[in-house]
Amino acid sequence: MDPIDAAVEALKSLELGGPPNISxxxxxYGVERSRLSKRYRGVQGTNTSRAEKKQLLNTTQEKQLLQxxxxxxxxxxxxIREIIRNFAAEIAY
Known part of the structure; x- marks a missing residue:
């Protein structure tokens, strides 16, 4: 598990006893306090979630394209690239 994810889980487990000490x-866990704070509050997502938002096709559409x-x-x-591009555009919209 990534250290930042482990730190977020630790913060969530500390919530029950009062506000956790993020610093x-x-x-x-050896992570930046500001990054941990943003991830804990939900302001900043993971790199994976950020990459998914930039994708033109969702997972289901990608599977259709592969089929x-x-x-x-x-x-x-x-x-041919043009055929694939046209089909991808068709399933994307």
Whole structure:
């Protein structure tokens, strides 16, 4: 587990006893206090969630695109970039 994720979990477990000391937990886990605070408050997400927001296709749409490419391959048709781009645009909207 990433140290920042472990620190966030530790903060969540400390919530029951009152407001947690973010600076102390940040020192214990060796992470930046400001980064931990933002992640704990939900202001800053993970790199994965940020990357998912930038994607043009969601996971289901990506699977559909892969199935389409495999279908082209099985039929012996070349998976031309233009064909794939058109199909991706069709399923994206």
């Amino acid at each position: 102390q937990v940040a020192r214990e 389409y490419i495999n279908k082209l391959y099985i039929q012996g048709l070349p998976s």
